[in-house]
Amino acid sequence: MIATRGPYSEVIRERWRRPRFRRAPAGATLVAEDVNPLCGDRVRLMLRLDGGRVAEAGFVGDSCAICTASADVVAELVSGKPAAEARALEPADVLAVLQADIRPTRMRCVTLPLSVLAKALNGGGA
Amino acid sequence: MTLHELTRGDFPILARVVNGHPLAYLDSAASSQKPRTVIEAMSQYYERSHANVHRSIHTLGEEATELYEAARDRVQRFIGAARREEVVFTRGTTDGLNLLADALCAGLAPGDEVLITEMEHHSNIVPWQLAARRQRLALRAVPITGPGLLDLDALDRLLTARTRVVAFTHVSNVLGTINPVADICARARRVGAVTVVDGAQAAPHLALDMSVLGCDFYVFSPHKMLGPTGIGVLWGRRERLLGLEPTRGGGEMIKEVWIEHAEWNDLPWRFEPGTPPIAEAVGLTAAVEYLEKLGMDRVAEHERALTRQALAGLTALPGVRVFGPPAGVERGAVVAFAVEGLHPHDVAALLDAEGIAVRAGHHCAMPLMRRLGVVGTSRASFSVFSTPAEVARLVRAVADVRAVLA
Numbered sequence: 001m002i003a004t005r006g007p008y009s010e011v012i013r014e015r016w017r018r019p020r021f022r023r024a025p026a027g028a029t030l031v032a033e034d035v036n037p038l039c040g041d042r043v044r045l046m047l048r049l050d051g052g053r054v055a056e057a058g059f060v061g062d063s064c065a066i067c068t069a070s071a072d073v074v075a076e077l078v079s080g081k082p083a084a085e086a087r088a089l090e091p092a093d094v095l096a097v098l099q100a101d102i103r104p105t106r107m108r109c110v111t112l113p114l115s116v117l118a119k120a121l122n123g124g125g126a
Numbered sequence: 127m128t129l130h131e132l133t134r135g136d137f138p139i140l141a142r143v144v145n146g147h148p149l150a151y152l153d154s155a156a157s158s159q160k161p162r163t164v165i166e167a168m169s170q171y172y173e174r175s176h177a178n179v180h181r182s183i184h185t186l187g188e189e190a191t192e193l194y195e196a197a198r199d200r201v202q203r204f205i206g207a208a209r210r211e212e213v214v215f216t217r218g219t220t221d222g223l224n225l226l227a228d229a230l231c232a233g234l235a236p237g238d239e240v241l242i243t244e245m246e247h248h249s250n251i252v253p254w255q256l257a258a259r260r261q262r263l264a265l266r267a268v269p270i271t272g273p274g275l276l277d278l279d280a281l282d283r284l285l286t287a288r289t290r291v292v293a294f295t296h297v298s299n300v301l302g303t304i305n306p307v308a309d310i311c312a313r314a315r316r317v318g319a320v321t322v323v324d325g326a327q328a329a330p331h332l333a334l335d336m337s338v339l340g341c342d343f344y345v346f347s348p349h350k351m352l353g354p355t356g357i358g359v360l361w362g363r364r365e366r367l368l369g370l371e372p373t374r375g376g377g378e379m380i381k382e383v384w385i386e387h388a389e390w391n392d393l394p395w396r397f398e399p400g401t402p403p404i405a406e407a408v409g410l411t412a413a414v415e416y417l418e419k420l421g422m423d424r425v426a427e428h429e430r431a432l433t434r435q436a437l438a439g440l441t442a443l444p445g446v447r448v449f450g451p452p453a454g455v456e457r458g459a460v461v462a463f464a465v466e467g468l469h470p471h472d473v474a475a476l477l478d479a480e481g482i483a484v485r486a487g488h489h490c491a492m493p494l495m496r497r498l499g500v501v502g503t504s505r506a507s508f509s510v511f512s513t514p515a516e517v518a519r520l521v522r523a524v525a526d527v528r529a530v531l532a
């Protein structure tokens with residue numbers, strides 16, 4: 001049995017197996033997608049804005065457990081927030097939820113959904 | 127004595143403990159580890175003989191030049207090249223392929239065709255794309271069949287009177303497929319195309335003989351065959367090299383220079399502008415000596431046995447898909463696999479937690495990944511120092527990773 005779980009905290013494992021926000025919100029107004037050139041991971045984030053607030057967020061993607069969990073956390077954290085507040089989301093906020101020991105080589109897996117978020121809030125695009 | 131028992135102690139890095147486990151380095155296809163003789167040859171060179179090569183009238187300069195040129199002789203013998211001037215030192219496979227794409231395509235006409243394959247490494251795709259864009263050439267790719275072999279019937283259909291270059295890999299860095307170089311080159315020759323072979327994954331594992339391969343150019347990277355990074359080998363048939371205009375200028379590649387023009391140096395220096403990788407050439411000599419002492423046939427047999435073991439072990443695991451030619455078909459020392467419900471990076475990270483180094487991702491072969499219908503794979507690869515016990519550890523660990531994440 002593999003004793004060391006490396007970066008795979010309970011939260012990451014749970015969100016990888018059962019992401020809560022892996023869905024395409026109906027009527028999403030802001031959509032963005034990006035690829036991590038290092039690994040080919042792809043994340044697409046979809047937001048429905050309502051009166052300057054993120055009324056609903058969802059994501060789809062082809063990505064590793066860390067990146068998927070991060071996207072799930074990002075979607076959760078921005079839901080219901082004013083766009084300006086969503087824009088201020090930082091890696092530390094995501095890491096605080098993930099509760100994982102992420103090495104520098106895998107930090108891009110955490111930050112990819114955040115850069116897609118910034119892209120979406122700036123009007124989206126692929 | 128088995129090969130790994132003979133070699134194991136020669137690789138200082140293999141004593142490392144990684145994440146609390148003895149290192150099992152199964153990523154030699156990306157870059158192999160180096161025996162002590164290579165490391166020492168290079169530091170000895172720096173401690174005793176370093177100077178710039180050629181045109182040096184002092185003792186150290188002469189020693190450095192001798193050592194540098196001795197590497198060429200050694201490589202010539204190692205790959206069965208007819209003449210020493212057919213061996214050009216570059217910075218690596220990628221560098222060699224860029225040089226060839228630039229030089230071979232420079233004289234081509236719009237609409238001429240370059241043929242590659244679906245199983246190429248990006249370094250045998252992108253340089254041709256750049257050249258194709260510059261010269262307005264058509265770039266085509268030979269597809270692979272289901273089990274990961276080149277579709278030779280499709281090759282015949284794609285070869286036309288306008289095909290100028292056929293560039294393909296000897297051994298796939300993902301599938302392990304060993305392509306029939308002589309056969310492909312014979313077909314290409316019928317339409318008058320020049321053939322370029324990417325030997326990055328073949329040179330470390332197979333006995334090479336340029337006199338029977340039948341290609342015009344062959345390139346590989348010493349760092350994948352126990353040698354140092356920073357140096358590459360480009361072999362070219364003499365007539366072909368003579369027919370190529372250099373595309374990179376500088377010192378060393380010229381005989382005489384005027385302000386407006388220059389006269390090229392002889393082969394092979396014509397294609398070696400600037401100060402070459404001298405210490406790396408010294409390390410390359412030591413790497414070739416090491417491999418020759420073991421015997422390439424023995425090296426190939428050792429790696430074949432490990433590959434068979436890994437294929438059998440991984441194929442037997444539920445939820446594990448192994449890529450490449452079916453069992454029984456000879457292949458290179460790589461085994462790419464996917465674990466159901468897991469991303470290849472997570473597989474590699476979990477194996478790393480066990481001290482097992484494998485590569486994961488697209489392996490610089492995105493068109494092939496697309497063809498296989500995956501985002502990436504995990505890949506184990508073997509070298510002279512790999513052991514059956516390491517392969518057994520790999521198989522056990524892969525069996526376990528599903529429990530963590532799937």
Ligand SMILES: Cc1ncc(COP(=O)(O)O)c(C=O)c1O
Binds near residue numbers: 221247295298299327
């Ligand atoms: C088949 C193949 N071609 C080309 C390369 C590129 O080699 P290098 O990075 O040494 O230039 C590699 C290695 O990564 C390879 O496996």
